[in-house]
Amino acid sequence: MTSPWFFLLIAGLLEIGWAIGLKYTQGFTRPLASSLTVLAMIASFYFLAQALKVIPVGTGYAVWTGIGAVGTAILGIVLFSESTALPRLACIGLIVAGIIGLKLTSA
Template sequence: MAWIYLILAGIFECGWAIGLKYADGWTKVVPSVLTVIAMAASFWLLSTAMKTIPVGTAYAVWTGIGTVGVAILGMILFGESHDIMRILCLLLIVTGIVGLKVFSQA
């Protein structure tokens, strides 16, 4: 169950990172409120996952999911670069995340 919490925490991290863009410096109320809710959910889920998953593994997976997710959403939502080298680098991050899960004791 801890790994499910951790994956959900990473998804909420993507939500709040993208939410920061839409909140426009906290000047838009609805995106700002949704961003704060996503932040709280992400941190709560991360802290719950860390009860059984080692802190280094949990944090690396959480940030990795956030990094890859936000990069992909940036490409889709904001037309950011999607050149092959950028995609290959994201695949390296995914490989690291999978490796941490495979070799984790939790």
């Protein structure tokens, strides 16, 4: 059996994919980008649902959104030249610390 935490990781990575994908859809006017984004959304929710069969919903949802937020922020820096100001990076680090804390304190 595959670990629910692995499913949650996959769900979070797919969330990054669809969040970044939204930028490329140009308001859902580009069919290929739009289709790939919607598929990533569906797959992300599927893997989240599988993980939540075992992981408490509060923990799972927080980790899922945390992975998505951190990954999307990092890719925003890399792909779209978004700010790398120290306070922004520190806040991203706090999200990572929260994700790790939730994982370590989960039964």
